[in-house]
Amino acid sequence: MCGIVGYAGRREAQPILLDCLKRLEYRGYDSAGIAVAGKGLQLFKSKGEIAVLESKMPRMPGTVGIAHTRWATQGKPTTENAHPLDDCSHRLAIVHNGIISNFMGLKESLVKDGHRFASETDTEVFAHLVESELKGDLVDAVSKALRQVEGTYAFAVVAADRSEIVATRRESPLVVGLGEGENFLASDVTALLKYTNRVVYIQDDEVVRVTMDSVSIRGPSGELVEREAQKITWSLEDAEKGGYPHFMLKEIFEQPDAIHDSLLGRIETLETEPFFQGDSFTSVKVVACGTSYHAGLVGKYIIEELAKIPTTVQISSEYRYSPVARESPLVVLITQSGETADTLGAAREARKRGNKTVGIANVVGSAITREVDHVIYTRAGPEIGVAATKTFATQLAALYLLAMDLGVQNRVLTAQAKRSITGSLRNLPRAVQDVLNQAHLIEALANKYSGAKDMFFIGRGINYPVALEGALKTKEISYVHGEGFPAGELKHGPLALISKESPVVAIAVKDHTYERMLGNISECSARGSPVIAVAFEGDTEIAKYVDDTIRVREIPPIFAPVPIIVVLQLWAYYLAKAKGCPIDKPRNIAKTVTVE
Numbered sequence: 001m002c003g004i005v006g007y008a009g010r011r012e013a014q015p016i017l018l019d020c021l022k023r024l025e026y027r028g029y030d031s032a033g034i035a036v037a038g039k040g041l042q043l044f045k046s047k048g049e050i051a052v053l054e055s056k057m058p059r060m061p062g063t064v065g066i067a068h069t070r071w072a073t074q075g076k077p078t079t080e081n082a083h084p085l086d087d088c089s090h091r092l093a094i095v096h097n098g099i100i101s102n103f104m105g106l107k108e109s110l111v112k113d114g115h116r117f118a119s120e121t122d123t124e125v126f127a128h129l130v131e132s133e134l135k136g137d138l139v140d141a142v143s144k145a146l147r148q149v150e151g152t153y154a155f156a157v158v159a160a161d162r163s164e165i166v167a168t169r170r171e172s173p174l175v176v177g178l179g180e181g182e183n184f185l186a187s188d189v190t191a192l193l194k195y196t197n198r199v200v201y202i203q204d205d206e207v208v209r210v211t212m213d214s215v216s217i218r219g220p221s222g223e224l225v226e227r228e229a230q231k232i233t234w235s236l237e238d239a240e241k242g243g244y245p246h247f248m249l250k251e252i253f254e255q256p257d258a259i260h261d262s263l264l265g266r267i268e269t270l271e272t273e274p275f276f277q278g279d280s281f282t283s284v285k286v287v288a289c290g291t292s293y294h295a296g297l298v299g300k301y302i303i304e305e306l307a308k309i310p311t312t313v314q315i316s317s318e319y320r321y322s323p324v325a326r327e328s329p330l331v332v333l334i335t336q337s338g339e340t341a342d343t344l345g346a347a348r349e350a351r352k353r354g355n356k357t358v359g360i361a362n363v364v365g366s367a368i369t370r371e372v373d374h375v376i377y378t379r380a381g382p383e384i385g386v387a388a389t390k391t392f393a394t395q396l397a398a399l400y401l402l403a404m405d406l407g408v409q410n411r412v413l414t415a416q417a418k419r420s421i422t423g424s425l426r427n428l429p430r431a432v433q434d435v436l437n438q439a440h441l442i443e444a445l446a447n448k449y450s451g452a453k454d455m456f457f458i459g460r461g462i463n464y465p466v467a468l469e470g471a472l473k474t475k476e477i478s479y480v481h482g483e484g485f486p487a488g489e490l491k492h493g494p495l496a497l498i499s500k501e502s503p504v505v506a507i508a509v510k511d512h513t514y515e516r517m518l519g520n521i522s523e524c525s526a527r528g529s530p531v532i533a534v535a536f537e538g539d540t541e542i543a544k545y546v547d548d549t550i551r552v553r554e555i556p557p558i559f560a561p562v563p564i565i566v567v568l569q570l571w572a573y574y575l576a577k578a579k580g581c582p583i584d585k586p587r588n589i590a591k592t593v594t595v596e
């Protein structure tokens, strides 16, 4: 959802800004722009991806600047609406990630005061507000302008003839990178890894002034804030493609290691260092969006089975506005980015309602970590591809650990059960590696069915949400209309859609639902639909019912979602590849959704 970067140093700002910006392109690619301050103000922007900007822009000498890549919310994706936006005098340039919710009223009164607007964006009002307030100090002007805006934002502002960037945030991410004789700003640390691994996270309503040799942060009342820098352990290599054609494929193939890292050390220490010392809960609510929501749905089965605690799952944007009556004392918020606005809002709401909150997040230091009582990091490393893959698998790993811990606290897990669970968890990376070894087979099948416009994904029990996630991956990156259903529901409506034109991917592992699944598969094949099964190795029966089969290692069914989702991720990836889709940057989607 829009990426912003800033640079103040001794080197030319333009190439560094562009380089950092490219690493944020997963946040939006409707338009891009750059402004270099210092001697006067140079500004260049263009509709389309960063490559378009790069191919057109002139050299812009100067050592201080800001840049932006846009995911359009207010105003069409045009060059006029691209950021940076400037004021009437063309001496201020502003980049913004978020939404100014009261911009209409502000715009009306600014226009009455004689300001001329050049775009349809909400952002531009901030440029004119700062212009009106600028009497000398840029921090003062930004602070005064901020008092008038409502909404969510990360802003960065530069002004002609000044060697400083002033930036601020509310509910949108903003991090300062500390260098030697140079400092940086970005929406996400991955943009800065090439230049520094020392960062300071800016918090809501703080205003930061960044120059080449200083970073000073003011709190909401103007007080000076001292904050220790954090060291980021991710390497630049982690955030690069490393020979893979797409980040998504690299991230799919990183899953054995990611799951291993996610579990590392924790299985052993859970007993001596539980997540919840002495707490036991009568019910759990999981709250998340998109893929993280699907992880939550799988988590419901895991928690109910291992900890015997009734669990409900809700989409963050629904939870926030739902009545409080059916509350749970433990609310688990899942968000890989840790910056999803709806989930952050839900976390605040959960706390306000007096619940204990746990965040499952991938990005260390992200906003969710400040909104919850306890954080479980998924340790998946940076995920750049817009489609969530390794973060989903590691969210499941975290949920197994959480469920085990809750089960221990609730005294429902015997020592033998725990041993068997930990044994299965340790085997998960191998089960995933088995799937990766069959990538060529999955590619061949995806190619075979790549002409389909509609595709259905069915599963039962714990594999129903896996089917939903397979459908989401498919529609998100291949633009094939994928729908996920609980297999038993087909006959209540969706069967009307089934035909020989619509392949069905059926998750049919040998668990207590297997026989019923075979029945549901027959319902589809009887209507001419080709069926591709995801089944356990050694299942000799399934081939009689389906057209094609993809095998996963036989493991206890509660753990099967992990290798199965890897099959469906590869399926979606190869479908998208066959169709020539822009896999890492699907249309209309941004990796981190910082608007509600």
Ligand code: AGP
Pocket (backbone or CB within 6 Å): 289, 290, 291, 292, 334, 335, 336, 337, 338, 339, 340, 343, 386, 387, 388, 389, 476, 590, 591, 592, 593
């Ligand atoms: C999945 O491929 C999507 N990119 C999307 O559904 C994502 O999972 C959702 O926006 C939630 O993001 P979060 O985990 O960072 O909160």
